[in-house]
Amino acid sequence: MTEDLAGLVAVVTGGASGIGGAIVERFAAEGAKVVIADLDKERGTELAARLGSSALFEEVDVSDPDRIERLVARAVEAFGGLHVMCNNAGISGSMHKDFLHDDLADFHRVLGVNLLGTMAGTRHAARHMSEHGGGSIINLSSVGGIQAGGGVQSYRASKAAVIHFTKSAAIELAQFGIRVNCIAPGNIPTPLLSSAAATMSPELAERFTRTMRESMEADRPLRVEGKPEDVAEAAVYLACERARYVTGTVLAIDGGTVAGKPLRPRRKKPVEG
Structure with a gap:
């Protein structure tokens, strides 16, 4: 490790497990x-205990802007400042047979966590950063916010909105030395996909998750499976001084998925002679 973030204070929402935990x-x-x-x-407290004095846990529902305000205040109180805000918390919403059968019952919850939580996290972090020399805000979107597709439409809409909001906030907050960037993960094994099948029977949920994973792999040009640690690597870069000239960008960590469909492997011609 290079200690690129030595001396900095960061908040990571949705940080107890998955990509956030990494x-x-x-x-x-x-x-x-x-x-x-x-x-x-449970997981958040366990992770904080394992990291010792480097971390503390706060139980937070990011869809409540007032709770986000107290979260930022807690970081400043506990560690003396706030330099990096990573708005990672997100939920997928329920999977339906198709959009015609989507009752939109979870729309407000999905938008509340994925979009409002990101906007509130950005606002409250920026209020502190604007008076203390700037900082870095990293918002987590998804390839589903870049690339259109079927299923979980509320989720896709929320993640697309996160991208547009990130770019708009980057323009407005640049005057304060605050960089605002977005990471769009794709095909990363996390509990998020399984949560989309929460209303299904265990057998159907297992089959659904397996099928989706196979489909994602088939759509990925790079023959490497992504890991939460790959997203964490990108977050470190966007958080540190090496990215001082980077703002308003969307970095896809997806094995090339949004670039285009993979090519079929070429068959080797038999050697003549």
């Missing part, structure tokens, strides 16, 4: 003090 661990390894914000108290 970001928390990598931030701490790079020298940052990290506030883990999540609804999963």
Whole structure:
């Protein structure tokens, strides 16, 4: 590790597990003090305990802007400042047979967590950063926010909105030395996909998850499976001084998925002679 984040204080929402957990661990390894914000108290507390004095856990529902305000205040109080805000918390919403059968019952919850939570996290972090020399805000979108497709339409809409919001906030907050960037992961094994099948029977949910994973692999040009740690690597870059000239960008960590369909492997011609 290079300790790129030595002396910095970071908040990671949805930081108890999955991509958020990987970001928390990598931030701490790079020298940052990290506030883990999540609804999963058990995992969040366990992770904070494992990281020792480098981390603390706060139970937070990011869809409540007032709670986000207190979260930022807690980071400043506990560690003396806030330099990096990573708005990672997100939910997928329920999977339906097709959009015609989508009752939109989870629309407000999905938008509340994925979009409102990101906007509130950006706003409250920026209020502190604007008076203390700037900082880096990293918002987590998805390849589903870049590339159109069927299923979980509320989720796709929320993640597309995160991208447009990120670019708009980057323009407005640049005057304060605040960089705002977006990471769009794709085909990363996390519990998020399984949560989309929460209303299905165990057998159907297992088959659904397996089928989706196989489909994602088939759509990925790079023959390498992505890991949460790959996203964490990108988050470290966007958080540190090496990215001082980078703002308003969307970095896809997806094995080339949004670039286009993979080519079929060429058959080797038999050697003549």
